[in-house]
Amino acid sequence: MAAGVSTATVSRAFNNPEKVAPEVRARVLATASALGWMPHAAAGALARGRTNIAGAIIPTLDNEIFAAQIGGMQSAFATRAVTLLLGCSNYDRDEAFRHAQAMLGKGVEALAIAGEAHRPELFETIAARGVPYVVTYSYRADSPHPCVGFDNREAFHRMTRYLLDLGHREIGLIVQPVAGNDRIEARVAGVREALAERGLGLRAGHVREGEWSIGFGRESLRAIMSGPAPRPASRPTAVICGNDWLAIGALLEARAMGLAVPTDLSITGFDDVAMAAQMEPGLTTMRVDNARIGSLAADYLLERLGGGTPSPVPPQVPDLIERGSTAPPR
Incomplete structure (x- = not known):
């Protein structure tokens, strides 16, 4: 090896850096950078039996509320080296279902889906794969789905x-x-x-x-x-x-x-x-704190991926912001 270490040490330097001496890891990273080399994610996923990929399906990115949710979600996932795939349904239930199928086919380990109004096959397909999921941006106490949002x-x-x-x-x-x-x-x-x-x-x-x-x-x-x-x-x-x-x-x-x-x-x-x-x-x-909805959803899914049984997330409560556009009627 160009770095003067074994293949196993290179693997640990990238995947379990805490198990490698700092000076050895620095040498491995410097050599990899000089050679333009990086780990092959698909090969690593096959070896570990894990993809470290989560998916999120939202209606659109044109609306800043969903962009904020994705930002909060991505930040939380990044702390655990989980990559987030994104699909936009454009408020089309068939399109949302196709995104879910594609993501499951790519091996996503968790899914966040905006809203409950989807084709029944979407949730049935997720259940058949045994993939943990959460519904975002909505909440009702009698929902059959784990929800992270507000009423x-x-x-x-x-x-x-x-x-x-x-x-x-x-x-x-x-x-x-x-x-x-x-x-x-x-x-x-x-x-x-x-x-x-x-x-x-x-x-x-x-x-x-x-x-x-x-x-x-x-x-x-x-x-x-x-x-x-x-x-x-x-x-x-x-x-x-x-x-x-x-x-x-x-x-x-x-x-x-x-x-x-x-x-x-x-x-x-x-x-x-x-x-x-x-x-x-x-x-x-x-x-509405949309970024918090995203981070709470990611935290819920991360706990599920870790084998835990997270408690239901309490509904968020939007703040009424009174400004000058309202007053008693004349």
Whole structure:
């Protein structure tokens, strides 16, 4: 060997450095660098019977909340030399299933999957492989899956109750597509339940569902505020948005329509993206620690990989961030 040590010592220098004298390991690493050599991961996995690979399936990386979750997850896995594979489903259940199949075929040892609304075959396939997994970004006490996230229904129930306590009675709702998205379905349910507790409801013309974008937020706010209504008093005095980008669009469109926020209309978002605090007025929203969700999910899976039986992860509780976009109705 160019480093003057045995093959076994080279292996230990890379895989179990604590078993090699520091000066020997330094010589091995320097020689490997000079030769442009690195360990062959596939061969090492075959020899160890372990791949040290985990997978994560999320809807998209276009939204910073999922990027933050992946960042937290990757940092936690890196401390145990676990490589993270990433798949984006684009909110397509078939695509998510294909990603899961591909990852299992590559030998992933653990999986993190955003949300519960997937094809039954996805979870059946994971169970058949005996691979530990966790559902992220959602939580319900009666879920058959280990969850690391928050109760979406309760979060939007709380936001609706906040607006009701301010005195609002006519409320609009702009959300992402409900089909195939258990998180959004739960959020809509939370809004409806909070209103029902006060003997209220959502008017059909005050509910808009579509892509999570600033553009759709603008389009929806104009449709809600310009559409036919039984009487002027039935126009919404507050609009709840399924995320901050929809709410930012609604804020911009309210200004274009000559509506003063929050004097004429209160608007709320969700996630507390960086732009939310920079709007004028600042956006009332809910803050979720997405990076912590990622790190907690990784910690759960790492304990499972180590042969442990981790305790269920308690639901995270989003913080209600009150800013200038909400006030009592005029």
